[in-house]
Amino acid sequence: MPYDIIIVGSGAAGLSAGIYAGRYLMKTLIVRGEFGGETAKAGTIWNYPSTPGMDGYEIMQKMEGQAKESGAEFADGKLIDATNKDGCYTVLVQDSKEEKTFYAKTIIFAQGSERRRLGLPDEDRLTSKGVHYCVTCDGPLYGGKVVGMVGGGDASAKGVLHLADYVEKIYYIVRGDKLRAEPVNEVAMRKLGDKVVWLMDTSVLKLIGEKRLERVALSREYNGTTELAIDGLFVEIGAKPDVAVPVSLGVTLDKLGYVDVDNMMRTNVPGIYAAGDAVNHFGQFKQTITAAALGAVAATSAYEYHKTHGELCRVHLRPAASSTYDVKSAMVDGTEVLTNN
Numbered sequence: 355m356p357y358d359i360i361i362v363g364s365g366a367a368g369l370s371a372g373i374y375a376g377r378y379l380m381k382t383l384i385v386r387g388e389f390g391g392e393t394a395k396a397g398t399i400w401n402y403p404s405t406p407g408m409d410g411y412e413i414m415q416k417m418e419g420q421a422k423e424s425g426a427e428f429a430d431g432k433l434i435d436a437t438n439k440d441g442c443y444t445v446l447v448q449d450s451k452e453e454k455t456f457y458a459k460t461i462i463f464a465q466g467s468e469r470r471r472l473g474l475p476d477e478d479r480l481t482s483k484g485v486h487y488c489v490t491c492d493g494p495l496y497g498g499k500v501v502g503m504v505g506g507g508d509a510s511a512k513g514v515l516h517l518a519d520y521v522e523k524i525y526y527i528v529r530g531d532k533l534r535a536e537p538v539n540e541v542a543m544r545k546l547g548d549k550v551v552w553l554m555d556t557s558v559l560k561l562i563g564e565k566r567l568e569r570v571a572l573s574r575e576y577n578g579t580t581e582l583a584i585d586g587l588f589v590e591i592g593a594k595p596d597v598a599v600p601v602s603l604g605v606t607l608d609k610l611g612y613v614d615v616d617n618m619m620r621t622n623v624p625g626i627y628a629a630g631d632a633v634n635h636f637g638q639f640k641q642t643i644t645a646a647a648l649g650a651v652a653a654t655s656a657y658e659y660h661k662t663h664g665e666l667c668r669v670h671l672r673p674a675a676s677s678t679y680d681v682k683s684a685m686v687d688g689t690e691v692l693t694n695n
């Protein structure tokens with residue numbers, strides 16, 4: 355039997371979609387790339403309603419538990435391909451040992467969006483220990499402190515403006531000699547006067563600190579030295595959603611490369627939905643709560659579609675002499691699924 359819905363990604367968007375789909379009594383499979391997505395790695399989360407100060411890992415354990423209780427099944431691995439035959443989707447997942455094939459009537463892509471990193475040694479070690487990628491999430495931790503912001507686009511400019519509400523001083527480290535921010539944001543930053551120190555044509559070459567970030571090494575001198583003492587460094591140099599498979603199915607993207615969805619998380623391809631950091635909804639405001647909300651909306655849309663079109667897939671998948679599917683059944687986590695292995 356094909357799944358009513360396959361959800362790709364087990365971050366806040368995917369798990370929330372799984373909770374809703376399970377409660378809609380849809381036969382649900384969640385493809386679990388990496389447990390809990392970015393939230394599980396974000397350290398303490400202060401702004402998720404009802405769980406102030408809880409570790410992101412714990413929040414995601416609870417979400418995953420709730421998705422399982424709702425009836426969702428899990429397949430570990432990475433989505434590597436998907437094809438569409440008359441509204442019936444074949445989904446290929448690669449785990450550490452083998453490639454598995456699943457069939458679905460609807461898909462939700464909830465693969466998140468990987469924030470671009472500086473690519474420096476010690477960056478992983480110091481992430482959330484002075485090195486941050488989300489001003490909304492971690493800016494409030496730096497009340498009265500001195501921080502750096504790396505970037506040159508609008509997200510970094512907005513980050514500087516947001517940080518200015520909390521911090522004493524911001525070193526704005528821009529690799530080029532020009533900003534790519536909206537002029538209105540540049541004007542607002544200029545109005546902050548000495549609070550923002552502009553370091554144009556400058557890159558961060560090294561992150562220095564034992565238990566947490568203490569200094570950064572710069573590509574050019576400031577005040578007679580290339581080392582800058584700061585309490586925290588924020589990195590806003592863009593994000594990249596993994597959209598190769600949705601694009602191969604004909605899903606369109608916005609001009610920044612995010613999946614283009616409408617208010618109900620419908621893509622341009624019937625039966626395909628997307629949610630969370632991978633989509634263009636809410637602009638650059640990308641948080642655990644928005645991801646979870648969009649996942650719930652996507653599952654609801656998929657359910658509505660499934661009620662009216664779901665049987666199409668079963669008809670197309672019925673093994674027949676002329677079938678292009680070499681279908682056999684197999685047991686996955688105690689459930690019979692179709693497989694072509």
Ligand SMILES: Cc1cc2nc3c(=O)[nH]c(=O)nc-3n(C[C@H](O)[C@H](O)[C@H](O)COP(=O)(O)OP(=O)(O)OC[C@H]3O[C@@H](n4cnc5c(N)ncnc54)[C@H](O)[C@@H]3O)c2cc1C
Nearest residue numbers: 363365366367387388391392433466491630631641642645
């Ligand atoms: C350092 C940091 C700190 C943050 N702090 C906060 C905070 O304090 N508060 C807050 O609200 N938000 C915070 N955020 C933002 C928040 O984590 C994200 O907005 C949220 O995780 C987005 O959820 P998502 O489900 O859309 O994507 P993700 O959490 O990125 O999950 C996507 C999932 O899809 C999987 N995946 C990707 N490709 C594939 C594939 N091909 N096959 C199978 N699986 C795949 C990934 O492994 C991952 O598990 C922070 C982010 C970062 C990076």
